[in-house]
Amino acid sequence: MENEIKASKILDINDSLKQFRKEFINNTNEIYLDGNSLGKLPYKSKLKIQKVIENEWGQNLIRSWNDHWLEMIKRISLKLEKLFNASNHEITIGESTSVYLYQILNSLLQSEKFKPHFISDNLNFPSDLYIIDGIIKTTNNSKKTILKYESDTEANIKLLKKKIKSDPGIICLSLVSYKSSWLYPMKELNEWALKNDSIIVWDLSHAAGVVNIDFKYSKTLIAVGCTYKFLNGGPGSPAYLYVNKSLIKELENPINGWFGHLNPFSFSKKFISSNGIQKFSNGTPSIISSVPIECGVDMVLKAGIKNIEAKSKRQSEYLKDLIIKYLIPLDFKIESPLNPQNRGSHISISHKESWRICKSLQEGPLKIIPDFRPPKYIRLGISPLYISYEDLIKTIIKIADIVIKKEYLKFSVNQPTVT
Numbered sequence: 426m427e428n429e430i431k432a433s434k435i436l437d438i439n440d441s442l443k444q445f446r447k448e449f450i451n452n453t454n455e456i457y458l459d460g461n462s463l464g465k466l467p468y469k470s471k472l473k474i475q476k477v478i479e480n481e482w483g484q485n486l487i488r489s490w491n492d493h494w495l496e497m498i499k500r501i502s503l504k505l506e507k508l509f510n511a512s513n514h515e516i517t518i519g520e521s522t523s524v525y526l527y528q529i530l531n532s533l534l535q536s537e538k539f540k541p542h543f544i545s546d547n548l549n550f551p552s553d554l555y556i557i558d559g560i561i562k563t564t565n566n567s568k569k570t571i572l573k574y575e576s577d578t579e580a581n582i583k584l585l586k587k588k589i590k591s592d593p594g595i596i597c598l599s600l601v602s603y604k605s606s607w608l609y610p611m612k613e614l615n616e617w618a619l620k621n622d623s624i625i626v627w628d629l630s631h632a633a634g635v636v637n638i639d640f641k642y643s644k645t646l647i648a649v650g651c652t653y654k655f656l657n658g659g660p661g662s663p664a665y666l667y668v669n670k671s672l673i674k675e676l677e678n679p680i681n682g683w684f685g686h687l688n689p690f691s692f693s694k695k696f697i698s699s700n701g702i703q704k705f706s707n708g709t710p711s712i713i714s715s716v717p718i719e720c721g722v723d724m725v726l727k728a729g730i731k732n733i734e735a736k737s738k739r740q741s742e743y744l745k746d747l748i749i750k751y752l753i754p755l756d757f758k759i760e761s762p763l764n765p766q767n768r769g770s771h772i773s774i775s776h777k778e779s780w781r782i783c784k785s786l787q788e789g790p791l792k793i794i795p796d797f798r799p800p801k802y803i804r805l806g807i808s809p810l811y812i813s814y815e816d817l818i819k820t821i822i823k824i825a826d827i828v829i830k831k832e833y834l835k836f837s838v839n840q841p842t843v844t
């Protein structure tokens with residue numbers, strides 16, 4: 426193991442993104458592998474939030490809407506458009522991913538451009554599936570197909586395509602699956618959907634900030650996603666909605682809130698929808714929660730998404746090899762795709778004692794924070810902006826130690842609410 430640690434240190438020295446780690450608040454003696462759930466706090470965000478609270482809210486009060494805040498929301502949208510290679514005025518921010526998904530799926534249904542048939546699969550995030558269910562309950566002619574693949578961890582693309590062809594409609598998929606990190610072939614599926622009178626609404630929550638997503642190249646028409654994972658926007662930071670220009674005019678927001686009005690401050694009696702992407706805004710944007718999104722996206726743009734993706738692939742391959750060498754002999758199983766081209770930026774492993782191993786990792790002089798998804802998945806998230814190779818080898822050493830010494834026996838099998 427000494428040699429492995431030495432080798433990891435050399436990889437870190439040669440890492441071209443290593444300078445970004447010090448931009449984050451890092452706890453000593455702690456390795457944080459949960460950036461795929463909630464990203465770390467950048468120093469700049471902390472300072473910027475303080476400034477907004479003390480000066481913009483504390484001193485400037487209502488004047489800050491015009492002086493700073495409305496402009497900031499537009500600026501963040503522009504930066505996200507740059508990150509995803511969208512055209513200007515195709516992205517808005519403000520709601521949660523779940524609310525945007527509800528709005529846009531409803532809106533597609535009302536447009537009658539596609540058959541009222543929702544297609545998703547068992548790899549999708551449960552909230553997305555709940556939302557589809559909810560919409561079906563409140564409309565009388567829509568139906569759904571939730572494909573159940575042979576496995577809980579890999580999509581069957583052939584089966585998915587077959588379904589789209591035989592019974593087209595509105596498809597909702599998570600580009601990177603939350604459990605296994607399975608990564609869908611975005612361009613191939615968009616083209617298939619287009620050819621078969623269908624549309625895909627992509628949920629990018631687990632992909633944005635680590636996967637190089639190019640809306641123009643991949644022919645993406647609609648996407649939503651959160652900003653608190655690899656974009657490091659902070660707990661509950663607002664999500665984004667992308668609608669391709671070709672569709673904005675044709676779709677209506679089912680929620681007629683004043684921020685979606687053509688001129689909200691006219692206070693007109695009648696709702697007149699905005700013609701642009703603003704039509705999907707509902708109410709007053711959450712300013713303090715939006716501030717750190719800008720710092721997070723700035724950092725991703727500065728590092729370059731292609732560089733981040735390349736490091737994510739290198740580190741996850743490195744981690745995968747360590748798992749094969751040290752953890753498979755201890756009865757672990759890799760639950761993520763082995764081919765890096767089919768994988769996002771976390772690796773899921775399982776063991777019959779997954780939950781208690783997760784608990785043990787968080788104790789002791791070196792704390793390791795992964796997360797756990799029932800019934801058995803330990804997710805090891807790789808945030809290339811702050812994870813080092815040394816973090817990864819130390820994680821493997823600790824996991825192996827916990828299992829060899831049966832340290833997990835000290836912990837209860839009961840699981841709390843937030844894991």
Ligand SMILES: Cc1ncc(COP(=O)(O)O)c(C=O)c1O
Binds near residue numbers: 522
């Ligand atoms: C893939 C995916 N979609 C949707 C959500 C829910 O996002 P929100 O809480 O912004 O509605 C999450 C949350 O973790 C997620 O991982």
